[in-house]
Amino acid sequence: MTASELRKKYLEFFQSKGHAVISGKSLIPENDPTVLFNTAGMQPLVPYLLGAAHPLGTRLTDVQKCVRTGDIESVGDPSHLTFFEMLGNWSLGDYFKNEALSWSFEFLTSPRWLGISPDKLWVTVFAGEDGIPRDEESADLWKSLGIPAHRISYLGRKDNWWGPAGQTGPCGPDSEMFYDTGRPCPKGEACEGPSCGCGRWLEIWNDVFMQYNKTAEGQYELLSKPNVDTGMGVERTSTILQGKKSVYETELFTPILAAVQKATGVTYGNSDGDDTNIRIICDHIKTACFILGDDLGVTPSNVGQGYVLRRLIRRAVRCGRKLGVLEPFLAGPAAAVLDIYRGVYDEVASRSALIFEELTREEEKFLKTLEHGEHEFEKMLPNLERNPKKEIPGRLAFKLYDTYGFPIEITEELAAEHGMTVDRPGFDEAFVKHQELSKAGADKTFKGGLADHSEMTTKLHTATHLMHKALQMVLGEHARQKGSNITPERLRFDFSHGEKMTEEQLRRVEAIVNEQIQRALPVSMTTMPIQEAKGLGAMALFGEKYEDVVKVYRIGDFSLEVCGGPHVENTGSLGHFRILKEEASSAGVRRIRAVLEDR
Numbered sequence: 023m024t025a026s027e028l029r030k031k032y033l034e035f036f037q038s039k040g041h042a043v044i045s046g047k048s049l050i051p052e053n054d055p056t057v058l059f060n061t062a063g064m065q066p067l068v069p070y071l072l073g074a075a076h077p078l079g080t081r082l083t084d085v086q087k088c089v090r091t092g093d094i095e096s097v098g099d100p101s102h103l104t105f106f107e108m109l110g111n112w113s114l115g116d117y118f119k120n121e122a123l124s125w126s127f128e129f130l131t132s133p134r135w136l137g138i139s140p141d142k143l144w145v146t147v148f149a150g151e152d153g154i155p156r157d158e159e160s161a162d163l164w165k166s167l168g169i170p171a172h173r174i175s176y177l178g179r180k181d182n183w184w185g186p187a188g189q190t191g192p193c194g195p196d197s198e199m200f201y202d203t204g205r206p207c208p209k210g211e212a213c214e215g216p217s218c219g220c221g222r223w224l225e226i227w228n229d230v231f232m233q234y235n236k237t238a239e240g241q242y243e244l245l246s247k248p249n250v251d252t253g254m255g256v257e258r259t260s261t262i263l264q265g266k267k268s269v270y271e272t273e274l275f276t277p278i279l280a281a282v283q284k285a286t287g288v289t290y291g292n293s294d295g296d297d298t299n300i301r302i303i304c305d306h307i308k309t310a311c312f313i314l315g316d317d318l319g320v321t322p323s324n325v326g327q328g329y330v331l332r333r334l335i336r337r338a339v340r341c342g343r344k345l346g347v348l349e350p351f352l353a354g355p356a357a358a359v360l361d362i363y364r365g366v367y368d369e370v371a372s373r374s375a376l377i378f379e380e381l382t383r384e385e386e387k388f389l390k391t392l393e394h395g396e397h398e399f400e401k402m403l404p405n406l407e408r409n410p411k412k413e414i415p416g417r418l419a420f421k422l423y424d425t426y427g428f429p430i431e432i433t434e435e436l437a438a439e440h441g442m443t444v445d446r447p448g449f450d451e452a453f454v455k456h457q458e459l460s461k462a463g464a465d466k467t468f469k470g471g472l473a474d475h476s477e478m479t480t481k482l483h484t485a486t487h488l489m490h491k492a493l494q495m496v497l498g499e500h501a502r503q504k505g506s507n508i509t510p511e512r513l514r515f516d517f518s519h520g521e522k523m524t525e526e527q528l529r530r531v532e533a534i535v536n537e538q539i540q541r542a543l544p545v546s547m548t549t550m551p552i553q554e555a556k557g558l559g560a561m562a563l564f565g566e567k568y569e570d571v572v573k574v575y576r577i578g579d580f581s582l583e584v585c586g587g588p589h590v591e592n593t594g595s596l597g598h599f600r601i602l603k604e605e606a607s608s609a610g611v612r613r614i615r616a617v618l619e620d621r
């Protein structure tokens with residue numbers, strides 16, 4: 023079964039169980055400062071999982087693009103990926119454990135659907151911890167579906183608890199489904215089952231019973247209505263259905279694998295070390311293409327999503343170096359990525375020119391960094407060689423890293439070429455000290471991101487709508503939203519406009535927004551078909567995919583915008599709006615930071 027058949031069957035199955043199919047969202051979350059990327063299908067649905075009504079009802083299903091860098095160290099093994107697609111089905115206060123588990127089992131095992139042998143399935147359930155009870159209900163349900171007791175493991179929070187996706191939000195105990203690959207465990211009979219980490223057990227699906235909301239204060243409050251959130255991995259499930267040993271052998275990777283072999287001249291399957299590097303390149307180049315090619319895509323930089331992108335590209339370049347490639351080589355593998363997802367995620371292929379340009383630029387830049395670092399290393403060399411210990415001091419290795427961006431692994435490689443070693447503990451110590459310093463800085467930002475649904479962010483969200491409209495009045499209709507990010511301290515808004523705004527224009531925007539605040543306009547929400555919303559002239563994010571039925575927020579007679587909310591009830595509560603800064607964000611895009619102050 024191909025991945026595209028799997029996606030189709032999944033949606034069809036859940037549609038047959040009364041679920042509305044919604045479209046997956048951008049990889050980059052809008053208005054959620056707690057995360058850089060959507061790491062699970064539930065993420066764009068957080069407001070609904072917290073109780074807001076979804077326009078399409080209480081049973082939803084979709085396919086969502088995800089990026090997770092939390093397990094990046096495991097990438098290179100047969101199943102961990104930084105980019106993957108998640109199939110999901112949700113109950114918003116509708117069905118609970120019984121239906122969720124029965125349907126998961128039916129979809130996995132029924133010959134009408136995936137037809138996986140039930141004998142291959144092992145499951146885990148929550149063992150109970152921190153005053154949250156053991157999930158006997160799920161265990162009993164699994165038994166009644168035919169999973170014998172010895173294939174049901176009870177595990178604690180570390181394994182059987184999911185969420186929140188960011189620092190706050192919905193979460194709860196879960197029940198996970200594993201496929202027994204039959205690969206021998208080094209511990210033999212003593213294998214611990216699904217939690218063993220031996221590579222025999224492949225997690226394919228997770229049913230989360232979302233009963234709690236983790237607050238900014240770290241409390242778990244019960245949700246008024248419990249939800250179900252499930253996530254099934256497309257790449258892993260395809261691997262099983264196709265009888266393959268790793269995700270890289272499915273059609274979601276084979277063309278990339280071929281392109282990497284061609285670009286590096288190294289054959290896959292000859293050496294474990296080379297294979298790991300080839301796999302990491304395949305994974306990272308795919309993720310880089312999806313980040314660059316997203317509707318809300320970003321380019322490499324030193325902050326936020328751009329920094330993750332930069333690290334992925336650089337790591338791929340380093341893996342290439344280990345395979346002997348010293349020139350830019352990622353364009354070929356990137357072309358393979360674009361081909362695989364044409365017709366599935368057309369936004370990526372449609373940005374091919376930008377993707378190739380940015381990739382090659384970043385590769386060239388990093389290769390120059392490496393060259394520069396090597397040059398500095400050579401300058402240090404005569405002194406270093408006089409050192410009787412033949413050891414490069416940690417502080418020098420850290421200087422190469424910190425000042426020239428020279429990765430420690432490369433310093434170690436170069437040292438080895440000259441019969442030397444690096445004082446790694448010394449480097450680590452300098453590194454940790456540096457991390458602590460920057461963490462102190464990061465914690466400040468982090469705190470700002472915590473209260474994403476707090477009162478202040480809600481106010482700033484409404485102010486953003488007012489400003490969006492005011493910008494169009496002052497600059498023209500072309501001044502459309504390109505991105506938005508809100509913390510409790512400020513709003514940040516990117517919009518299309520070709521030149522710097524004048525002081526006068528800025529003051530006019532401020533004045534228009536403050537006038538709407540003074541008018542104390544009521545804010546109301548209605549749901550309607552997207553076509554109707556467009557007909558009414560509602561602003562909708564260009565390039566964003568919308569469900570057929572959408573929420574439209576109306577602010578008095580002033581603004582009408584398609585949006586998920588939340589918003590204040592009346593603009594009178596906003597205070598005084600002030601623009602702090604207007605600057606260039608990228609070509610043709612300007613960025614405004616603004617605040618609301620007490621009057």
Ligand code: GLY
Nearest residue numbers: 062064228252253
């Ligand atoms: N949200 C469920 C999962 O990611 O496993």
